[in-house]
Amino acid sequence: MAKDLALTGALVVDGTGGHPRENATIVLRDGRIASVGGLVPPADAEVIDLEGKTLLPGLIDAHVHLSSLGGIPQELRTYGLANAMRDLLKGGITTVRDLGAYGDSLQRLRDAARHGLCEAPRLVLCGQVISATCAGARAFPGMYREANGVTDIRSAVREQVAAGADVIKVMSTGALTVAGEDINPAQLTREELVALVEEAHRLGLPVASHAEGADGIQLSVEAGADTIEHGEQGHLVPEALAAMAEHGTILVPTLSVFDHVAESDAYPAWMRDRGRRLGESARLTVEAARKQGVAIAMGADAPPQGGNAQELVRLADAGLTPLEALAAATGVAARACRVDRQVGTVEPGKVADLIVVDGNPLTDLTILTDPRRLWLVLQGATVTARCGALVS
Ligand SMILES: [Zn+2]
Numbered sequence: 001m002a003k004d005l006a007l008t009g010a011l012v013v014d015g016t017g018g019h020p021r022e023n024a025t026i027v028l029r030d031g032r033i034a035s036v037g038g039l040v041p042p043a044d045a046e047v048i049d050l051e052g053k054t055l056l057p058g059l060i061d062a063h064v065h066l067s068s069l070g071g072i073p074q075e076l077r078t079y080g081l082a083n084a085m086r087d088l089l090k091g092g093i094t095t096v097r098d099l100g101a102y103g104d105s106l107q108r109l110r111d112a113a114r115h116g117l118c119e120a121p122r123l124v125l126c127g128q129v130i131s132a133t134c135a136g137a138r139a140f141p142g143m144y145r146e147a148n149g150v151t152d153i154r155s156a157v158r159e160q161v162a163a164g165a166d167v168i169k170v171m172s173t174g175a176l177t178v179a180g181e182d183i184n185p186a187q188l189t190r191e192e193l194v195a196l197v198e199e200a201h202r203l204g205l206p207v208a209s210h211a212e213g214a215d216g217i218q219l220s221v222e223a224g225a226d227t228i229e230h231g232e233q234g235h236l237v238p239e240a241l242a243a244m245a246e247h248g249t250i251l252v253p254t255l256s257v258f259d260h261v262a263e264s265d266a267y268p269a270w271m272r273d274r275g276r277r278l279g280e281s282a283r284l285t286v287e288a289a290r291k292q293g294v295a296i297a298m299g300a301d302a303p304p305q306g307g308n309a310q311e312l313v314r315l316a317d318a319g320l321t322p323l324e325a326l327a328a329a330t331g332v333a334a335r336a337c338r339v340d341r342q343v344g345t346v347e348p349g350k351v352a353d354l355i356v357v358d359g360n361p362l363t364d365l366t367i368l369t370d371p372r373r374l375w376l377v378l379q380g381a382t383v384t385a386r387c388g389a390l391v392s
Helices: 074-090 105-114 135-139 150-162 190-202 214-223 232-236 238-247 255-263 269-292 310-317 322-328 331-336 365-369
Strands: 005-012 021-029 032-036 046-049 053-057 059-064 093-098 122-125 129-131 144-146 168-171 207-211 227-230 250-252 354-358 374-379 382-386
Touching (some): 059 250, 059 331, 074 093, 105 122, 135 144, 144 150, 150 190, 190 207, 214 227, 232 238, 232 269, 250 269, 250 331, 255 269, 255 310, 310 322
Parallel strands (some): 129 144, 129 168, 227 250
Antiparallel strands (some): 021 032, 354 374, 374 382
16 A cells, blocks of 8 residues: 655645645545644655645636637647646646537547546536527537427437536527627526426536526526526626525636637637627626625636636636635635535545645735646646646
């Protein structure tokens, strides 16, 4: 049996949003966290001194699109994906939730990682996005499963489950990046959305609802969606935010994608302007949601993979305290991804997916966006990256 690993002397931000703990000793055993806080490490443990460093749960991005690989040719996409996985790990991202993929490439990737054929973060997958007949399905061919009417909607949910989905993603409204779509009105009827949530929940899966406009947000919350993706018009419907706080519905504001669209030459001027306007709206919603007590999770929804922690800096700029931003990227994101029984906090029994950074992110969150300051990345107590380079 492998020796215990004792991590000593670090400032520990445990991902619960609670106060950091100074000079704690974390003991790792059999891939998991065995204890937190005892000052004297076990006699035969291997000890790593982390004085001057901060230990946190591995970062979790609750909204990515891993198979959107930009200019990589079709026949090289497998290599592109494997490379993206390495970039994520080097960036301290140890869990991602993919909310819309082309074909079954990610299920295959997850299988490959399980067989030890490539490195990858923990993958939480939705497969295809379920939507009404819409322009988005033409803009992203292969990523959507269009469904109309209650019976077809239920079939679409079952297809995703059969293909290995962990979560059901639905387009409740149009998308910022689709030319032929607007974010109001909602794209699905109440009846359709209720049926989708009911079928997903019946089969044991949560629902992530892409809801940008006020109508879709309201409808998604009422239908019982578990996470609201983007949600930028949430500040216009305070009653929906209140209901989210009451039911524990998590908001994933994806501020990075609005900035990405606003700043990228790849989009037409009018769409960049739409990105700018909706990004401002998203920031108002972060502020309003925080005041109402809505849980907020990190999801970048924008390239580059590995630079995901930029989202956490943006969340802090939008009003979250550094401690809240770190919880958004760990404990709350783990809840959003339904992996909170395994990871997301530094607590005994959890899988030891952890990162160690040089310095204190509570005084400077941008440390987390610099791979060279990411001193260690551990997956299941095994070091997978050190100072921006993979260890293998
Ligand atoms: Zn997305």
